[in-house]
Amino acid sequence: MTKFILRRMGISFLVLLGGSLLLFVLTINSGDPIEDLRESNADNRDYLIRQRTAYMGLDQPWYSRYWEWLTGAAKCVTLNCDLGTNRNGVEVTSLLGNAASSTLRLVVLATVLAIVIGITVGILTAIRQYSGFDYVVTFLAFLFFSLPVFWAAVLLKEYGAIRFNDWIVEPTFTPLQILVTAGLLGIAVQAVMGGDLKRRALTAGATLVFVGAVMYYFSAVEWFRRPAFGAVLILVVGVAAAVGITALLAGLKNRKVMWSALTTVGAGLAVYFAFLPVLREPTWLSLLAILALVVVLGAVSGWFWGGYSRRLAMGVSVAVGVVMAFLIVVDRAVAGWMGLLSLKSRPISTIGSQTPNFTGDFWESFLDKGVQIILPTIVLTLVSVASYTRYTRSSMLEVLEQDYVRTARSKGLSERVVIVKHAFRNALIPITTIVAFDFAGLIGGAIITEQVFGWKGMGELFQTGLKTVDPAPVMAFFLVTGTAAVLMNLAADLAYAGLDPRIRR
Structure with missing residues (x-):
């Protein structure tokens, strides 16, 4: 196992090295980094050109600039990164720290939620194949998978932020809203629980009464303002x-x-x-x-x-x-x-990851940052949960047809034991691959989401570097996303060995 890990790390290092070289060359050849200064009429134009040339090392050949970046990035092994400066002379390491913390906070939460929700729903749809619940989840999975991220983000800003902020002034529900919401949840719960017609009717009725009573109570005491x-x-x-x-x-x-x-x-x-x-x-x-x-x-x-x-x-x-x-x-x-x-008074802002110059205590600051992460997290989760649901369903259905599952049932084992201990463990092997790629992919996919919600994260760092033909921010973005991809794939390989002992050999 040790030799396997070292071999994979060596291969991954070569992949990162080749990718970084290619990206660096493409970035520096995508335009003229001092084009705006050449067209400037400022009196100190020549000084500004010399200053930017010094910051970006434009007076050096490209391979010297790349080697300087590579030696600085290698110091990250000792937690002493030196990623150079951007074209304004600002240390990229400090910019990367703020951007990475913002983006990783968003991506990690979205990944965890997508895994938990997607795998759970996928197992349920596999157990209840071709049921009404299975058809509805399949439809929603394809809908979410094909959903344009920017469109969903704009809708969430309108209904999850602007209209919610209007509603929270007087957070009450009308009788029609209570009836419709309780009815829809009743239909959803009975579809999940299943059973004969009598059981479904009782489940839907009990859910309708319970949800209706809770919503009426929350509305009467204005719980959403004084929870x-x-x-x-x-x-x-x-x-x-x-x-x-x-x-x-x-x-x-x-x-x-x-x-x-x-x-x-x-x-x-x-x-x-x-x-x-x-x-x-x-x-x-x-x-x-x-x-x-x-x-x-x-x-x-x-x-x-x-x-x-x-x-x-x-x-x-x-x-x-x-x-x-x-x-x-x-x-x-x-x-x-x-x-x-x-x-x-309007708790959910449409722009930014937190309120500037916020003066609240620990929990108020915690909530301020928390409510700002809800909407972009929902967007990223919806996109990922569709994939997890479909892959889990497909993997579970394949495993449930295996001989050892039929043998376990023929022994008289409970359905819980068959599903959890026999089927689910083996179904996780292909899903592990999706988790590894999805985490790294979400960091790159968060660029659009961050732009819509005005987050100062990795997406802005990457876009700024590309627009200004500045390789330092672009390479910092690659360093984080590439390393994340390598580490997650290594974690997936180790998870394979844990799930299936045969792979260890």
């Missing part, structure tokens, strides 16, 4: 997550795993009350410490309760611990929503 979460909801959602994760991974009959998961919920709630003073004005380090504490408590709970299922119990409890930490963050963020509205 509340609280310890009770943390407990309820935590218990539901514990039961759901246990049912999926271990089965409800495994009482030891169930008690381990529920103990983790109690431990998470105890951490919430113990650290409530810290959570009112935390730091990122304190939040990470709380996450680590809840995860450790979950692992300890799994070890204590697990018995013969100790490893499984620890895994389930750690997953429940992560959910509890997430719920704690949601509770504190919800509590800061009123403060955000008092500082910013």
Whole structure:
């Protein structure tokens, strides 16, 4: 395995080297970087030309300029990158740091959501092949896959930002809105749950009544302006997550795993009350410490309760611990929503990744950045989730037809065990390839999304470099995207070996 990894890293290095050389040559030959100064009538034109020539190294041959960039980029191995300066003399390393943090924050979230949603929906459609639910998801998948990114982004700006900001002034629902929304969700839920006609009718009716009651309550108390979460909801959602994760991974009959998961919920709630003073004005380090504490408590709970299922119990409890930490963050963020509205009456801006010169506290700043990431994340997620859904469905259907799956069913194993432990693991092998390419592709695809939403990210850095015939920003973009592609492909290869032991040989 070590030789395989080293060989792949060597090949990847050669690919990056060749790609960087080609991109550098194409960029410097795409135009004249001092054309605007040649046409200028400024008195200090000659000085500006000499200054830009010095910044960009235009007095050197192209191979010297490329070698200078390559030696500076090689220093990134020791975390001391020197990517040169742009045509204005600004260090590209500082520009790259701000741009990469903005873009990666967007791309990582979109990738995680697309993987979770796409794979889950793909499994459901494979299990319920040729059902109404399968046909609807197939239609939506093809729709999202062919959706023009810029068009979807503009629509989201109109309805998700401008009209939402108008609505949040008086966040109430009309009876017609409540009825239509509850009815549509009832139809969707019964399609997912399936069953005979009686079961579908009961599911749709129960969903309609529940959603209608919740929307009426939210409208009556103006919950969207004065929201509340609280310890009770943390407990309820935590218990539901514990039961759901246990049912999926271990089965409800495994009482030891169930008690381990529920103990983790109690431990998470105890951490919430113990650290409530810290959570009112935390730091990122304190939040990470709380996450680590809840995860450790979950692992300890799994070890204590697990018995013969100790490893499984620890895994389930750690997953429940992560959910509890997430719920704690949601509770504190919800509590800061009123403060955000008092500082910013129109919370979702159509331009930028955050509000300039924002003066709020930690949670208000957290929400300000959070609401700005929602719309571009939705755009990127919709495009990716379609691919994950179709590939997962196809892979699952192929695996479900294999002999070992039929054998597992003939042994009397439950459908949960057949799907989760036998079919899903093998279906993940081709999906892993899609994940590796999609992450790197999203960084490049985010250029259009960032331009529509006015994000100062990698897309702007790349576009600025191309327009001004400045290779330094363009090569910085390549360094991040190319390295991401190489690392994700290496991770995919290692994941293959983990999913299928035969590949290790």
